[in-house]
Amino acid sequence: MNTAAMEATALELVAPGKGILAADESGPTIEQRFKGVGIASTGDTRRAYREMLFTTPGLWAFISGVILYDETIRQKSTDGASMIEVLGRQGLIPGIKVDRGAKAMAGFPGEKITEGLDGLRERLAEYAQLGARFTKWRAVLTPGPQRPTRTNLQANAHALARFAALSQEAGLVPVVEPEVLMDGDHSIAQHGAATETMLQLVFRELAEQGVRLEAVLLKVNMILPGTTCPEQASVTDVVQATERCLWHTVPPAVPGIVFLSGGQTDVRSTEHLDALNRLEHKPWELSFSFGRALQAPALRAWADGSVAAGQAALLHRARCNSAARFGQYTAGM
Numbered sequence: 001m002n003t004a005a006m007e008a009t010a011l012e013l014v015a016p017g018k019g020i021l022a023a024d025e026s027g028p029t030i031e032q033r034f035k036g037v038g039i040a041s042t043g044d045t046r047r048a049y050r051e052m053l054f055t056t057p058g059l060w061a062f063i064s065g066v067i068l069y070d071e072t073i074r075q076k077s078t079d080g081a082s083m084i085e086v087l088g089r090q091g092l093i094p095g096i097k098v099d100r101g102a103k104a105m106a107g108f109p110g111e112k113i114t115e116g117l118d119g120l121r122e123r124l125a126e127y128a129q130l131g132a133r134f135t136k137w138r139a140v141l142t143p144g145p146q147r148p149t150r151t152n153l154q155a156n157a158h159a160l161a162r163f164a165a166l167s168q169e170a171g172l173v174p175v176v177e178p179e180v181l182m183d184g185d186h187s188i189a190q191h192g193a194a195t196e197t198m199l200q201l202v203f204r205e206l207a208e209q210g211v212r213l214e215a216v217l218l219k220v221n222m223i224l225p226g227t228t229c230p231e232q233a234s235v236t237d238v239v240q241a242t243e244r245c246l247w248h249t250v251p252p253a254v255p256g257i258v259f260l261s262g263g264q265t266d267v268r269s270t271e272h273l274d275a276l277n278r279l280e281h282k283p284w285e286l287s288f289s290f291g292r293a294l295q296a297p298a299l300r301a302w303a304d305g306s307v308a309a310g311q312a313a314l315l316h317r318a319r320c321n322s323a324a325r326f327g328q329y330t331a332g333m
């Protein structure tokens with residue numbers, strides 16, 4: 001484990017004005033996204049789509065790193081280069097999703113536990129050898145009347161810390177992702193309470209398992225009301241609830257918090273990120289690791305038949321989120 005190198009990578013990933021492109025959709029997820037725009041999901045279409053994203057001219061100015069899926073890290077681009085080489089040409093740091101998905105948790109109806117610890121040490125060694133420099137593991141927490149249960153949160157927090165410790169052992173920066181979903185009718189207060197408890201447990205487990213916080217990034221949801229909650233929230237409500245939750249739980253040794261978009265619209269995600277960055281006191285870099293909020297317009301434009309239009313759409317969203325990192329996003333953009 002080269003601690004100094006991992007700490008440098010973590011800082012590079014949250015460099016001012018830059019964020020992470022999450023392009024690590026699993027097979028079923030990318031199939032669903034493609035279906036939405038009338039594209040069949042095959043090895044070839046997935047490669048073509050992701051190559052379009054990664055070769056966007058000028059992307060390096062706004063994006064620091066890209067999270068890949070196992071299939072993608074092994075694919076070759078049109079000119080025969082590996083996808084890692086394609087990213088390297090733009091100075092983008094390659095990362096890899098290493099969990100094996102959130103599965104139904106036995107005895108806890110409606111709740112999920114993320115699998116993938118078995119054999120993880122060997123898989124991490126291979127990813128490091130292929131050129132990955134950071135990793136991601138996502139826990140999925142489902143708010144509901146009696147949920148998430150403490151047992152479910154604890155099981156997921158424990159697995160996240162196991163993943164983080166193994167990643168650092170392999171010299172890879174772990175992006176620790178507990179996501180409390182925004183689906184459902186829960187209030188913003190319930191979302192905040194569930195996220196706060198989860199983050200308390202996550203940081204306790206990280207400490208127990210000896211994970212070096214300076215070489216970790218936290219990927220987390222913003223605090224939002226459920227999508228079907230009758231009482232929706234203003235940007236100010238979201239910023240206050242999110243700030244409060246993070247202040248209560250995330251140690252300042254953590255260099256950066258990279259938000260997921262979680263199903264918010266692309267513009268809304270950017271507005272929230274922008275408002276968060278206008279806060280006066282922030283012990284961590286507040287950045288993004290968006291999937292849908294960066295890709296949705298690019299996917300539509302690409303599906304309409306043009307690589308250039310897809311790249312222009314991605315670059316536009318990346319530029320808006322880069323401005324939001326400085327609290328300088330305007331609706332006119």
Ligand code: 13P
Pocket residue numbers: 022138177260261262263289290291292293
């Ligand atoms: P979204 O921004 O679409 O939520 O995706 C981020 C991600 O990587 C979820 O694991």
